[in-house]
Amino acid sequence: MPDLLLELRSEEIPARMQRKAAGDLKKLVTDGLVDAGLTYEAAREYWTPRRLTLDVRGVTARSADIREERKGPRTDAPEKAIAGFLRGAGLESIEHATVKSDPKKGDFYVAVIEKPGRPAEDIVADIMPGIIRDFPWPKSMRWGEASARPGSLRWVRPLQSIVCTFGPETEEPVVVEFEIGALKSGNVTYGHRFHAPGPITVRRFDDYAEQLEKARVVLDADRRREIILSDARNLAFAQGFELVEDDALADEVSGLVEWPVILMGEFEEDFLSIPPEVVRLTIKENQKCFVLRPQGRPGELTNRFIITANIEASDGGKEIAHGNGKVVRARLADALHFWKTDQADLPDLDTLSASAASLGLDLAKPLDQRMAKLDALNVTFHAKLGTQGQRIGRIRNLARQLAPVVGCDVQTADRAVLLAKADLTTEAVGEFPELQGTMGRKYALLQGEPAEVAAAIEEHYKPQGPSDDVPSSPVSVTVALADKLDTLNGFWSIDEKPTGSKDPYALRRAALGVIRLVLENEIRLPLSGFGVSEDLLAFFHDRLKVYLRDKGARHDLIDAVISPDEDDLLIVCKRVEALAELLESDDGKNLLAGTKRAANILVAEEKKKTHIAHDVDAALLTEPAEKSLSDAIDKAEVSAAAAVGNEDFAGAMRALGSLRQPVDTFFDDVLVNAEDDAVRANRLALLRRIRAATETVADFSRING
Amino acid sequence: MTSSARAEASSLHPSRSFQGLILALHNYWAEYGCVILQPYDMEVGAGTFHPATTLRSLGPRPWNAAYVQPSRRPTDGRYGENPNRLQHYYQYQVLLKPSPPNLQELYLGSLEAIGIDPLLHDLRFVEDDWESPTLGAWGLGWECWCDGMEVSQFTYFQQVCGIECSPVSGELTYGLERLAMYVQGVDNVYDLNFNGGADNDRVTYGEVFLQAEQEYSRYNFEFANTQTLLRHFDDAEAECRALLEQGAAGLDPAQAHKCVLPAYDQCIKASHVFNLLDARGVISVTERQSYILRVRNLSKMCGEAFLRTEAGGFSADAA
Numbered sequence A: 001m002p003d004l005l006l007e008l009r010s011e012e013i014p015a016r017m018q019r020k021a022a023g024d025l026k027k028l029v030t031d032g033l034v035d036a037g038l039t040y041e042a043a044r045e046y047w048t049p050r051r052l053t054l055d056v057r058g059v060t061a062r063s064a065d066i067r068e069e070r071k072g073p074r075t076d077a078p079e080k081a082i083a084g085f086l087r088g089a090g091l092e093s094i095e096h097a098t099v100k101s102d103p104k105k106g107d108f109y110v111a112v113i114e115k116p117g118r119p120a121e122d123i124v125a126d127i128m129p130g131i132i133r134d135f136p137w138p139k140s141m142r143w144g145e146a147s148a149r150p151g152s153l154r155w156v157r158p159l160q161s162i163v164c165t166f167g168p169e170t171e172e173p174v175v176v177e178f179e180i181g182a183l184k185s186g187n188v189t190y191g192h193r194f195h196a197p198g199p200i201t202v203r204r205f206d207d208y209a210e211q212l213e214k215a216r217v218v219l220d221a222d223r224r225r226e227i228i229l230s231d232a233r234n235l236a237f238a239q240g241f242e243l244v245e246d247d248a249l250a251d252e253v254s255g256l257v258e259w260p261v262i263l264m265g266e267f268e269e270d271f272l273s274i275p276p277e278v279v280r281l282t283i284k285e286n287q288k289c290f291v292l293r294p295q296g297r298p299g300e301l302t303n304r305f306i307i308t309a310n311i312e313a314s315d316g317g318k319e320i321a322h323g324n325g326k327v328v329r330a331r332l333a334d335a336l337h338f339w340k341t342d343q344a345d346l347p348d349l350d351t352l353s354a355s356a357a358s359l360g361l362d363l364a365k366p367l368d369q370r371m372a373k374l375d376a377l378n379v380t381f382h383a384k385l386g387t388q389g390q391r392i393g394r395i396r397n398l399a400r401q402l403a404p405v406v407g408c409d410v411q412t413a414d415r416a417v418l419l420a421k422a423d424l425t426t427e428a429v430g431e432f433p434e435l436q437g438t439m440g441r442k443y444a445l446l447q448g449e450p451a452e453v454a455a456a457i458e459e460h461y462k463p464q465g466p467s468d469d470v471p472s473s474p475v476s477v478t479v480a481l482a483d484k485l486d487t488l489n490g491f492w493s494i495d496e497k498p499t500g501s502k503d504p505y506a507l508r509r510a511a512l513g514v515i516r517l518v519l520e521n522e523i524r525l526p527l528s529g530f531g532v533s534e535d536l537l538a539f540f541h542d543r544l545k546v547y548l549r550d551k552g553a554r555h556d557l558i559d560a561v562i563s564p565d566e567d568d569l570l571i572v573c574k575r576v577e578a579l580a581e582l583l584e585s586d587d588g589k590n591l592l593a594g595t596k597r598a599a600n601i602l603v604a605e606e607k608k609k610t611h612i613a614h615d616v617d618a619a620l621l622t623e624p625a626e627k628s629l630s631d632a633i634d635k636a637e638v639s640a641a642a643a644v645g646n647e648d649f650a651g652a653m654r655a656l657g658s659l660r661q662p663v664d665t666f667f668d669d670v671l672v673n674a675e676d677d678a679v680r681a682n683r684l685a686l687l688r689r690i691r692a693a694t695e696t697v698a699d700f701s702r703i704n705g
Numbered sequence B: 001m002t003s004s005a006r007a008e009a010s011s012l013h014p015s016r017s018f019q020g021l022i023l024a025l026h027n028y029w030a031e032y033g034c035v036i037l038q039p040y041d042m043e044v045g046a047g048t049f050h051p052a053t054t055l056r057s058l059g060p061r062p063w064n065a066a067y068v069q070p071s072r073r074p075t076d077g078r079y080g081e082n083p084n085r086l087q088h089y090y091q092y093q094v095l096l097k098p099s100p101p102n103l104q105e106l107y108l109g110s111l112e113a114i115g116i117d118p119l120l121h122d123l124r125f126v127e128d129d130w131e132s133p134t135l136g137a138w139g140l141g142w143e144c145w146c147d148g149m150e151v152s153q154f155t156y157f158q159q160v161c162g163i164e165c166s167p168v169s170g171e172l173t174y175g176l177e178r179l180a181m182y183v184q185g186v187d188n189v190y191d192l193n194f195n196g197g198a199d200n201d202r203v204t205y206g207e208v209f210l211q212a213e214q215e216y217s218r219y220n221f222e223f224a225n226t227q228t229l230l231r232h233f234d235d236a237e238a239e240c241r242a243l244l245e246q247g248a249a250g251l252d253p254a255q256a257h258k259c260v261l262p263a264y265d266q267c268i269k270a271s272h273v274f275n276l277l278d279a280r281g282v283i284s285v286t287e288r289q290s291y292i293l294r295v296r297n298l299s300k301m302c303g304e305a306f307l308r309t310e311a312g313g314f315s316a317d318a319a
Helices: A015-035 A079-089 A120-133 A205-214 A221-238 A247-254 A269-273 A276-287 A318-341 A349-359 A366-376 A388-406 A410-420 A427-431 A438-446 A451-459 A474-493 A507-520 A534-550 A555-561 A569-584 A586-608 A624-645 A649-657 A660-669 A677-695 B003-009 B018-032 B103-113 B176-184 B205-223 B226-247 B261-279 B285-306
Strands: A003-010 A042-048 A051-057 A066-074 A098-102 A106-115 A159-167 A183-186 A188-190 A199-201 A241-243 A261-266 A290-294 A304-309 A380-382 B063-072 B088-097 B123-127 B130-132 B137-146 B149-160 B170-175
Touching (some): A003 A015, A003 A120, A003 A188, A015 A120, A015 A247, A042 A221, A066 A079, A120 A159, A159 A188, A221 A247, A221 A261, A221 A304, A269 A318, A276 A290, A304 A318, A318 A427, A318 B149, A349 A366, A349 A388, A366 A388, A366 A410, A388 A410, A410 A474, A427 A438, A438 A451, A451 A474, A474 A507, A474 A534, A507 A534, A507 A569, A534 A569, A569 A586, A569 A649, A586 A649, A586 A677, A624 A677, B018 B063, B018 B088, B018 B176, B088 B205, B103 B123, B103 B149, B103 B170, B170 B176, B205 B261, B226 B285, B261 B285
Parallel strands (some): A159 A183
Antiparallel strands (some): A003 A159, A042 A051, A066 A106, A241 A290, A261 A304, A290 A304, B063 B088, B088 B170, B123 B137, B149 B170
């Protein structure tokens, strides 16, 4: 069976777009083949900075012939009906239709429509121009002379050539010919930009990949990545270092080169006085290079780094390493400057005294100065939510309220809040926003803040998602809760809630953060007392359901225990746990069945407007089973309520579990639908009491099964 | 001595002198067929502001030009104390319209012309989407790296003055000081050999520009009269609008616009005054956006008016 080779060669494609684009190409082409009635055995996509390649194996050589019979009207049908039939079947005149007879219907027309299959080359040539024209690049552009005309081709960067060949292994493949603008498909590509500038004629995927490799192009991105990582590890190891692994960087770098060559660069040891995170980010973000650490010493760095070049340089890479070293040095000099500047006094201290006084900041300390500056700059946090300074004020109030609940010293928490956002005005965070918090902690320790205050500055941003660590130190927890609750309360108050996939202020993450902080630290936090509105509480309930469901809890159990005004998330969680445990037991399962049965009967009778007594009248209880059920409910209700009052949900569940036997016996022995109206009304009232008793712990009607 | 060794020993070799680097680029692009222009005689933030780029990239007419443009970024002033940062520096600017199909090869050829061997140095095209909010312009392209250092910007203009480019131009911008530091192997910009002379005949970049960097840093950050500047901004804005209006006065659709270039000068002026005000720190975050918008509006109007001139492809009989 024939194979299809496709290569779209362009000027350098941004690294971050390559993988998805190659995947899109595979999907679009294979979908197109299948839609046209072809099949294929396998397809694999490849990419480099300069090409997207698709290798489709075992394509059917032509699509199948299609023969379709279409039934028409009777031969004596009105002319209009016959004309409609001709149009629909695409026949010129009625002579082209055949006549068939049916003993019941009589004579009628039949159109035989035959569509011959098409060669796969024609199909490919047909679908390719559309696929290329409508390719889903996140951002595309026009270029060259053609861009003066409307509707000219758009691509991520100028598209330079198209290879498209097709044929079985046993024969010489043919070029599938098509045109897009000035580009014609062919069988010629080019190798490495500098090492192999000449044209390469290709036949099929195997010789294509082989010739590219000779022309210094490693087609497979995963292989490039492997080469980069293993060469980097080896080069590091040989010198007594260890590569600081970085998956995202490895991915990016393998999208920046066609022929990876690993080299080592160097900078002055003095720069190691800069925090390692800053050194790593400086070298990674600006230079796309890896950093190294001494073997077996995590947390430290060496003054070497790993460069991934795209050429085998004629001098063995000396110039390249030297040049990169120069740039890294200049960047680190900037970073060192930031690090030192951030520890020194600000030049405009006299303009900060008002802010310092109002916030209670000590202008002798660098981080306090930065906080005063953040306030004095009047930087807007959000147009409707005021400045960063005002925001800190709100977080402070919340933290003061939260501290006793979390169990932390109010003064310590207050100091932590005050410094929590100060690093936003440092030079280091200005350069690397992802270091917010991390830098604040370092600067706080340097100016002698207590360790827990410094930790809170870093940790109050946590948890950042479902898998991030949750802080446990009371100061960190207090500030983290205050920060997130302020954000949520604020955006809710101006009606900026997440909708569908849009959540620009990451409010879902903030709510999940509050939930995880509260549950994982077992904090009883009545949210309504901390500015959380009814609507926001409902949002918390939704997020809690998502969270608990992800943890494996049953969705219906959450619904069964949550009431709209329940603002203590820990309680909800405990109830769910206790309920789940009860339902695991035989008692629980049968009780659930019995309660459901009672509820179903009640619903049916309520619908029929059957009379149901308001209260159970003991005098009307005649059967032993109904008497003992009534007694059991009396007892269970009291002890369940008491247990709930003590937040002993397991106890409450046990109390309810004791109802199982009497409920079962009741349904076995007693006929609810008694002939006597009063007895029936009384027994229905008893059923209501079963339902009411269980409602002290959960709404059993919401539980499945 | 071989001829290439003799060339390298010449005081005008790009690896020996700053002016040699400029001349090598001039020769290269002149041979390609570019109009070699002189710098625009106004203060601009980047070579893109030169009307030979901004305005000439609009409309259908082919246009190939290359020139050096002194560029002023008042906030980058460091009183001459930073080895890499200057408030006044040179950009080498090339604009090819429409962008030729081999623009990347042409660019790499220009690097070889100034002595950068692509089999010795690691040359890369790294994603960089370019945008100029004040010019209402954007394009896609790359930062060009040489051994990890950004030496040029390479952009396919998609929109300029808020107008779709038709056809698209290719713009190359070389940071001359950086490039010179690279080919001369110098770590401090002020140590660059400017004229290629040896010993007593050597003139450094510092001798030419250090004093200016110090004085302009003072001016940019401390001395510039902000009240005057604010007035200048308003004046330039008003003058730009007035000129565009007068140039179009009584204009029936069949006639060309009569006063675009002088109006565009006022737009450039407003843009530079805004940069100065920004350096003096008198523009708040919120005001900043509105100033940018005001300049963009001017550039947009100038671009639209330019399309109604001969150079913009307007012909009286066609209209």
